[in-house]
Amino acid sequence: MTMERIPILKMGSFLLVTVQVDMHDRLAMTLQDDLTGRIVKDRAHGVLIDISSLEIVDSFIGRMIGNIASMARVLDAETVVVGMRPAVAITLVELGLSLPGVRTALNVDKGVEMLKGSIEDRARGNGHVAR
Amino acid sequence: MVNQNKLAESVRTQQEVILKDWVAFQLAATSLRRDLMKESELRDQSREFLSLFAQALHGGSDIGDPSWKPVRDFLAQTARSRVAQGFTPSETAMFIFSLKQSLFDVIRTTVKDPKELVTDMWAATVLLDKLGLQIMELHQQNREEVIHRQQEELLELSTPVVQLFDNILALPLIGTLDSARTQIVMENLLQRIVETGAMIAIIDITGVPTVDTLVAQHLLKTVAAARLMGADCIISGIRPQIAQTIVHLGVDLSEVTTKATLADAFTIALQRTGASIMKSAVARPKE
Amino acid sequence: MVTLRDETFPIRSSDDIVKVRQITREWALMQAFSLVDQTKIVTAASELARNTLEHGRGGEVRVQALQAGARRGVRLTFVDQGPGIPDLDKALRDGFTTGNGMGLGLSGSRRLVNDFDIHSEVDKGTTVMIARWK
Structure with a gap:
């Protein structure tokens, strides 16, 4: 099997990851590696993970998203997960997964606003902004 | 099956006689619902069923067999229309059960040997019972679907955002x-x-x-x-x-x-x- | 209850997990499931397929499309000949994990379906049956 990768785009000081394929386990692990590498290389302050194309999120993918958010935080970047579909959200809640510590937004625009807001707050010295 | 073929043959050759008798029986029955269905429609339905039934009989008596598919489809369609018309499950089932008498009359006139007569009658009874139960089942299934759909519609109405x-x-x-x-x-x-x-x-x-x-x-x-x-x-x-x-x-x-x-x-x-x-x-x- | 369709698929690699998800989605669509119902059964299938692969050392899944009266359902039976689960009660609790998941595989997927049944014997293997009805 060829080495698939999920593309990571740079948007100013943010990174945008658009997950567009059926996420299999290896791909999720690769994304985790690639993204942490890029946060450091691009000195990114924020990461947007757009999952609006994902038809399901199971506990494995959920854990991967949580891990990325935690790792990014250690690397001084905020993570916002955007575009989760209603059916996926309902299922995740039923599954028992609430993604604590992961910030969410309805779409990429709102996610960008959210990241900009928290970076401004940080610049004013308010420290880490809790949701 | 010898009996089956003979029954099939009798039904085929005497289709018109059976139909006339059966329709007359249905029209005379106290359970007839003239308020729900026109006489001409009942006549057409009976004719169509009898002709499909006669054809299917040649393929054996297993109503699950592909040769019975036209009959099964007809029953499904009839059940649906009767649910819509407001018939009860037993009224719908009577459509099939009421065929018994006419069918038995034909068997009685064609089969002379008493033993054979009993066997043929039994085979015909079993067959019509199966078909009658099937149409009743289909009737019930249709009603359940209607209820289910109404529940869903009601739910959608009751939650405005x-x-x-x-x-x-x-x-x-x-x-x-x-x-x-x-x-x-x-x-x-x-x-x-x-x-x-x-x-x-x-x-x-x-x-x-x-x-x-x-x-x-x-x-x-x-x-x-x-x-x-x-x-x-x-x-x-x-x-x-x-x-x-x-x-x-x-x-x-x-x-x-x-x-x-x-x-x-x-x-x-x-x-x-x-x-x-x-x-x-x-x-x-x-x- | 009538079985409309009945097929069995192998679970041997992580690509098979994706396949199981796709098959389950297809069958749920065939049964005219709502989007949420589809998502729930597909997610449960994904969890259990991963269990079969990681804890059961691979196995297979039997997929059935069912009809009972006006209700339509999809039933999945995951079978492996792996090491089995010694303490089922514990395994069915939230947070229990032996692999690298979040410990929500069994307990979580149970909440996503209408029927749930599990049999496991140490050194013989595990069978998990789930079904969702619309």
Whole structure:
């Protein structure tokens, strides 16, 4: 099997990851590696993970998203997960997964606003902004 | 099967006789519903069934066999139309059972050997019983489908989501919440959040008489799902006795913003979305 | 209850997990499931297929499309000949994990379906049956 990768785009000081394929386990692990590498290389302050194309999120993918958010935080970047579909959200809640510590937004625009807001707050010295 | 073939042959050759007899029997029966169905329609239905039945008989007596498919399809179609016309299950089944007498008369005139007669009669009885039960089953299934569809339609009607302001939605809940209804409510609200891009949804439970553990949990799940999508929920209209119940039930609402009235919730929502409504100095009456 | 369709698929690699998800989605669509119902059964299938692969050392899944009266359902039966689960009660609790998941595989997927049944014997293997009805 060829080495698939999920593309990571740079948007100013943010990174945008658009997950567009059926996420299999290896791909999720690769994304985790690639993204942490890029946060450091691009000195990114924020990461947007757009999952609006994902038809399901199971506990494995959920854990991967949580891990990325935690790792990014250690690397001084905020993570916002955007575009989760209603059916996926309902299922995740039923599954028992609430993604604590992961910030969410309805779409990429709102996610960008959210990241900009928290970076401004940080610049004013308010420290880490809790949701 | 020898008997089967003979029965098939008798039905085929004497189709017209059977039909005339059967229709006459049905028209004379006390269970006939002239109010629901025209005589001509009954005649056409009987004719069609008999002709399909005669053909299928050549393929054996197993009504699950592919050769019986036209008969089964016909029964399904008849059951559907009779449900729509308002027949009861037994009235629908009588359509098939009433064929017995006419069929037996034919068998009696063609089979002379008493032993053979008994066997043939039995075979015909078993066969018609199966078909009669099948049409009854199909009738019931159709009614269930109708009920199911009506339930769904009712559920959709009972959960309006309204936009109060830019970025703010409200879901006024009225009446008892059960599991099925709450699921629809939840899906509707989340779908509307996506469509409108609203950041805050107010779930108003002023019109909900009681809140039990299950309903409270459903509300919490809705709030959690909305959060995963990137929207916040406020629950408003919690009456004193409901507040007491919630605490007694041990439901933890500490993660959820709750307000006593929809107006309070709306004010908070405006603040959070950076909007405000101001009172003008003079109230202007409508001209 | 009538079985409309009945097929069995292998679970040998992580690509098969994706396949199981796709098949389950297809069958749920065939049964005219709502989007939420589809998502729930597909997610449960994904969890259990991963269990079969990681804890059961691979196995297979039997997929059935069912009809009972006006209700339509999809039933999945995951079978492996792996090491089995010594303490089922414990395994069914939230947060229990032996692999690298979040410990929500069994307990979580149970909440996503209407019927749930599990049999496990140490050194013999595990069978998990789930069904969702619309």
